[in-house]
Amino acid sequence: MSKGLFITLEGSEGAGKSTQIEVISNYLKGKGRKVICVREPGGTPIAEDIRALLKNPREDDSMCDTTELLLMYAARAQLVNSFIKPKLQEGFDIICDRHDLSTVAYQGGGRGMDMNHINAVRQIVLGNFRPDLTFLLDIDPEEGMKRARQRGKLDRFEQSKIDFFIRVRNTYIECAKEDPEHIVLIDGSLPLDKVSANVIACLEKLDV
Ligand code: T5A
Numbered sequence: 040m041s042k043g044l045f046i047t048l049e050g051s052e053g054a055g056k057s058t059q060i061e062v063i064s065n066y067l068k069g070k071g072r073k074v075i076c077v078r079e080p081g082g083t084p085i086a087e088d089i090r091a092l093l094k095n096p097r098e099d100d101s102m103c104d105t106t107e108l109l110l111m112y113a114a115r116a117q118l119v120n121s122f123i124k125p126k127l128q129e130g131f132d133i134i135c136d137r138h139d140l141s142t143v144a145y146q147g148g149g150r151g152m153d154m155n156h157i158n159a160v161r162q163i164v165l166g167n168f169r170p171d172l173t174f175l176l177d178i179d180p181e182e183g184m185k186r187a188r189q190r191g192k193l194d195r196f197e198q199s200k201i202d203f204f205i206r207v208r209n210t211y212i213e214c215a216k217e218d219p220e221h222i223v224l225i226d227g228s229l230p231l232d233k234v235s236a237n238v239i240a241c242l243e244k245l246d247v
Contacts, residue, residue, distance in 0.1 A: 053186030148210025180204035
């Protein structure tokens with residue numbers, strides 16, 4: 040059985056990733072493909088427990104950057120090894136709401152952690168495993184946070200200052216410039232139907 044496609048969605052808060060995942064999933068299913076959607080951090084019972092630790096702000100302790108980085112990779116190790124890799128081998132396409140590029144943007148760009156350390160942990164967790172294609176939905180952080188706020192209570196990341204999200208966005212854009220073959224930059228500020236049309240136009244080029 041042929042290996043499935045591994046597609047990831049990236050972008051800062053409120054960029055529209057969850058919305059576009061449905062568009063991609065419907066497109067691929069329309070082509071007769073088997074599709075599974077997952078999210079990071081999370082996607083398995085253990086990884087979802089780690090997600091709760093990462094997202095919930097708490098008053099009795101504040102998470103240090105190294106803990107955050109290692110928890111992100113612990114959740115990723117669990118999801119990739121116990122779920123994503125076996126499912127790809129079974130021929131499923133996997134669409135993942137965030138993956139390793141989030142760590143580069145948030146922990147590397149946003150938190151300013153040493154990229155050599157991040158690269159070292161990635162090597163342990165992922166080796167050479169990479170997505171086939173990444174959609175980067177780009178939006179002005181103020182605009183994205185407006186959308187996120189409409190959902191109500193803000194999580195630990197969403198409570199960050201706007202400067203943090205500006206660094207995240209800039210890092211994402213740099214990465215897309217460095218690897219245009221694998222990272223497609225999409226303007227997430229456009230009306231929903233335009234964003235979806237741009238995503239589908241890109242999928243059509245994949246010829247699946
Ligand atoms: N994180 C994660 C790290 O720091 N490092 C890592 O390695 C990883 C994996 C995860 C947090 O963890 C951090 C990053 C995150 O802060 P999360 O809840 O998964 O937390 O957060 P997000 O992925 O940011 O989820 P959001 O829901 O905030 O963003 P989405 O999925 O991009 O946005 P979406 O699709 O839910 O849309 C938000 C709202 O905007 C509307 C939608 O209808 C919705 O109401 N919308 C549009 N409105 C107008 N025009 C458009 N084009 C629109 N598209 C969507």
